Amino acid sequence: MEVEGVIKLIGQEQSFGTNGFKKRDCVVTTDDQYPQMINVEFQQDKTSLLDSYQIGEKVKININLRGREWINPQGEAKYFNSIVGWRIERLQAGNAAANPHAASDAEANKINEEEPDDLPF
Numbered sequence: 001m002e003v004e005g006v007i008k009l010i011g012q013e014q015s016f017g018t019n020g021f022k023k024r025d026c027v028v029t030t031d032d033q034y035p036q037m038i039n040v041e042f043q044q045d046k047t048s049l050l051d052s053y054q055i056g057e058k059v060k061i062n063i064n065l066r067g068r069e070w071i072n073p074q075g076e077a078k079y080f081n082s083i084v085g086w087r088i089e090r091l092q093a094g095n096a097a098a099n100p101h102a103a104s105d106a107e108a109n110k111i112n113e114e115e116p117d118d119l120p121f
Contacts, residue, residue, distance in 0.1 A: 003038050003083070004060045004091065005030040013047050026050055026085065028061065040085040049088050062087040 005028035013024045024047040030036045040061050042049055053059065066082040 001065065002060055002062050003028055003030065003040060005035075005038065005058070007053060007055050007057050007059060008037060010050050010053060010055065022047055024050055026053075026061070026088075028059065038083065040083050042085045042088075046086055049085070053088065053090075058091040060089050060091055061085045 007026060008029045009025070009027040011025035013022055015022045021044070023041050023043045026040050026042065028038050028040060030038060040063060062085065064084045064086060066084055068080050068082075070078045070080065072078055
């Protein structure tokens with residue numbers, strides 16, 4: 001699965017317990033009719049993937065959905081979900097951003113009315 005959107009927040013790396021577990025959050029705002037702010041966790045060695053990204057960049061994040069059960073002291077089951085990122089890549093804002101020297105489609109298809117049509121058919 002994947003999530004696309006603009007980075008709203010990149011959190012600091014957090015460490016938990018003595019077992020060395022670490023995570024880092026990245027909030028992405030989707031470009032839907034009703035934009036959603038999706039919190040994606042990067043865990044363990046994947047936390048460093050966020051080092052080269054900045055707030056405002058448009059990205060695609062490959063994710064896994066994780067679910068778990070926790071039994072509270074009263075014996076009641078509680079369920080939690082996590083969105084865990086494992087790859088992130090920048091998205092270009094269009095062909096012009098990918099190649100700033102390329103002419104736009106409108107310019108490329110523009111017909112010059114002053115030049116004669118010398119096609120043989």
